[in-house]
Amino acid sequence: MADLDQQDLDHEYALDRDCTTLSRHVLQQMQSSVEAQDLSAIMNRVALAAKLIARRLTRAGLVEDALGFTGRTNVQGESVKKMDLYANQVFISAFQQSGLVCRLASEEMENPYYIPDNCSIGRYSLLYDPIDGSSNVDINLNVGAIFAIRQQEGEDDGTAQDLLQNGHKQIAAGYVLYGPSTMLIYSVGTGVHAFTLDPSLGEFILAAENIQIPAHGPVYSVNEGNFWQWEESIRDYIRYVHRHEGYTARYSGALVGDVHRILFQGGVFLYPGTVKKPEGKIRLLYESAPLAFLVEQAGGRASTGTEEIMSVVPKQLHDRTPLIIGSKEDVALVESFIQEHQRDQRERLLASG
Ligand code: F6P
Numbered sequence: 001m002a003d004l005d006q007q008d009l010d011h012e013y014a015l016d017r018d019c020t021t022l023s024r025h026v027l028q029q030m031q032s033s034v035e036a037q038d039l040s041a042i043m044n045r046v047a048l049a050a051k052l053i054a055r056r057l058t059r060a061g062l063v064e065d066a067l068g069f070t071g072r073t074n075v076q077g078e079s080v081k082k083m084d085l086y087a088n089q090v091f092i093s094a095f096q097q098s099g100l101v102c103r104l105a106s107e108e109m110e111n112p113y114y115i116p117d118n119c120s121i122g123r124y125s126l127l128y129d130p131i132d133g134s135s136n137v138d139i140n141l142n143v144g145a146i147f148a149i150r151q152q153e154g155e156d157d158g159t160a161q162d163l164l165q166n167g168h169k170q171i172a173a174g175y176v177l178y179g180p181s182t183m184l185i186y187s188v189g190t191g192v193h194a195f196t197l198d199p200s201l202g203e204f205i206l207a208a209e210n211i212q213i214p215a216h217g218p219v220y221s222v223n224e225g226n227f228w229q230w231e232e233s234i235r236d237y238i239r240y241v242h243r244h245e246g247y248t249a250r251y252s253g254a255l256v257g258d259v260h261r262i263l264f265q266g267g268v269f270l271y272p273g274t275v276k277k278p279e280g281k282i283r284l285l286y287e288s289a290p291l292a293f294l295v296e297q298a299g300g301r302a303s304t305g306t307e308e309i310m311s312v313v314p315k316q317l318h319d320r321t322p323l324i325i326g327s328k329e330d331v332a333l334v335e336s337f338i339q340e341h342q343r344d345q346r347e348r349l350l351a352s353g
């Protein structure tokens with residue numbers, strides 16, 4: 001027993017000795033870049049928002065006005081939860097005095113939120129999903145936040161036209177996972193790195209560096225309740241995994257949680273288009289593109305089924321895309337079903353004259 005205790009202590013000290021904080025890590029990653037200080041400061045603010053939101057989530061069942069709906073619907077017509085609004089506001093407050101970010105766009109706001117005072121210092125935009133998977137909030141299951149940073153291009157007349165560009169315009173992206181512990185995963189284009197919040201220190205501490213997603217994994221993550229709403233190609237893919245050994249289904253109802261599992265253990269998440277929603281449900285600028293940036297940095301892929309997510313140019317801020325994301329081989333397998341069906345359709349059309 002005494003030995004065990006000593007081992008535990010040694011382990012804890014070992015972690016304490018080389019603990020790297022998030023802001024230090026960003027600076028290290030961007031050594032010679034002129035943006036290093038800016039991005040380190042921006043990540044610090046994202047971390048502050050994450051800590052405030054994590055604190056509220058951990059006590060959500062005990063405090064007033066944390067659970068349930070607001071009674072309003074957002075720009076996509078979805079019911080807004082109190083936690084969605086709270087978290088959206090926390091990001092705004094965290095960036096209000098930060099300098100640097102002069103525009104925030106979120107899926108909870110029809111138009112971007114402008115902070116003109118910050119525009120002379122920095123011309124960065126933060127795009128974010130403040131609470132991802134918010135249906136999980138009321139039952140105390142994992143939720144997340146997704147974010148991306150872009151540089152403003154040209155003048156903005158209030159319509160944020162320059163945000164309507166592809167995912168390669170992102171200079172950083174990441175997500176926060178509120179689970180048994182709170183984790184922040186980010187990339188500034190130099191690999192993917194994971195941090196765990198140590199609540200006693202109030203700091204995100206480096207947990208895993210240069211994460212590489214396995215080329216293939218056992219997990220397929222999809223809402224099979226939509227089976228009869230999908231195109232035949234997706235149904236065929238699902239039939240394939242049902243009939244072959246080595247596949248297992250996991251679906252948490254929060255994209256961040258499902259992608260997190262896949263980032264570490266491999267597999268594929270898909271949210272294809274449905275009859276009612278041909279573009280699916282996942283928003284390009286706040287969800288698909290940031291996660292595509294991250295997963296590609298980890299050696300994985302993200303596709304609409306016919307196009308790389310990173311290449312998709314939105315027509316509008318709140319555009320959605322079908323999303324197939326995860327291990328290279330598993331994404332390619334889903335795509336092969338989609339492409340095969342498209343080939344068949346073309347041939348049938350040609351044959352019918
Ligand atoms: O943000 C959209 C989202 O909440 C994702 O987090 C999640 O993966 C998905 O929607 C769940 O949608 P559904 O309930 O239709 O499966």
Ligand code: MN
Nearest residue numbers: 129131132133
């Ligand atoms: Mn979401």
